[in-house]
Amino acid sequence: QSALTQPRSVSGSPGQSVTISCTGTSSDVGGYIYVSWYQQHPGKAPKLMIYDVSKRPSGVPVRFSGSKSGNTASLSISGLQAEDEADYYCCSYTGSSTLVFGGGTKLTVL
Amino acid sequence: EVELVESGGGLVQPGGSLRLSCAASGFTFSSNWMDWVRQAPGKGLVWVSRISGDGSSTSYADSVKGRFTMSRDNPRNTVYLQMNSLRAEDTAVYYCARDYNGLSSWGQGTLVTVSS
Numbered sequence: 461q462s463a464l465t466q467p468r469s470v471s472g473s474p475g476q477s478v479t480i481s482c483t484g485t486s487s488d489v490g491g492y493i494y495v496s497w498y499q500q501h502p503g504k505a506p507k508l509m510i511y512d513v514s515k516r517p518s519g520v521p522v523r524f525s526g527s528k529s530g531n532t533a534s535l536s537i538s539g540l541q542a543e544d545e546a547d548y549y550c551c552s553y554t555g556s557s558t559l560v561f562g563g564g565t566k567l568t569v570l
Numbered sequence: 571e572v573e574l575v576e577s578g579g580g581l582v583q584p585g586g587s588l589r590l591s592c593a594a595s596g597f598t599f600s601s602n603w604m605d606w607v608r609q610a611p612g613k614g615l616v617w618v619s620r621i622s623g624d625g626s627s628t629s630y631a632d633s634v635k636g637r638f639t640m641s642r643d644n645p646r647n648t649v650y651l652q653m654n655s656l657r658a659e660d661t662a663v664y665y666c667a668r669d670y671n672g673l674s675s676w677g678q679g680t681l682v683t684v685s686s
Contacts, residue, residue, distance in 0.1 A: 463614075496672035498615070505665060505679060506607075506615060511672030549615050551673070557620060557629040559605070564614040 464489065464550055464562035471568040477538040480565045482550030483531060488560055490531035494553035497526060497535045500564075501546045509548075510535060537567075545569040572596040572675040574666050579680030582656055586684070590651040592666030592677055600624065600644040603669035606651050608662035609679075616662075620669060621649060634660075656684045 465483040472478040482489065482497075489495055495513045498506040508517050510526035513533060525536045533552070537544055550562040578590040592604070606618040619630045619640040628640050639652040649666055661684045667673035 463616075498673070500615075505676040506673070507676070508672045508674050511674070515671070517671065517674060547614075551615075551617070557627060558631070559617040559620065561607075561615045561617055 462560070464552060464560055466548075466550060466562040466565045468563070469566045469568065471570055472537075472540045473570045474540050474542065476540050477536060478540060478567065479537075480535045480548055480550075480567070482533040482535070482552075482562045484533075484552055484560070485531055488531075488552040488554040489528065489533050489550075491555065492553045493528075495526070495528060495533045496551045497524075497533075498549045498551065499544075499546045500549065506549065540569050542569050572668060574668065574675055574677035576664065576666055576677040576680040579664065579682045581683045581685065583686050584657060584684055586656050587652070587654045588656065588682060590653065590664055590666075590680060590682070592649045592651075594647045594649070594666075594668070597668065597670075597675075599647040604640075604642065604649045605667045605669050605673060606640060606649075607665045607667055607673070607676075608660075608682075609665070610659075610662045613662075618664070619651065653682070656682075658684050660684050 497510040500506045513528045514526040605620040621640045625642045637655045642649045663679040665679045668675040
């Protein structure tokens, strides 16, 4: 159950676009459609932003999108806004009814 | 509206035990898998365990297997995490989450501190 690999930090200016990667293996990210992304502001509980690789829950802005290629999933945020500054975590099903998270990525809006 | 409320956290000595509870409302509880996720101070999210809707299936992270037990009481709309043989590295905020189309709803978390 090794953590998925995410960049420690990414940054962008308001209005720009950023992409956060999440690399696993064929036993997790590459093997299942059950990849999700979470946003966490300091001192708050995580919030689901993307599930099943690319689906957006109700209420999540269309600026947030997800994709996957091979063993790497990606979260893209377009039209960056100040309130997007947060930590982002990917999560994948790994088989045997277990889950694994990425190490997290700190997004800074410059 | 979905609501999850954790309780039971606190300070416990190494080797001790603690039972966390998570009371759920706003959805058909018995139809949903539920998970526990923890976050050590200043660190990332770590998945801990999950349980099926009827409680017949459970799974655990290797780091807690054999020490933690997850269970549920569907008439009470509550899930539990029994934590035994606690270690300093178990210190974290523990969140419960509804496992439906991702971890779609989260509680506010309860802090567990393992220290002498």
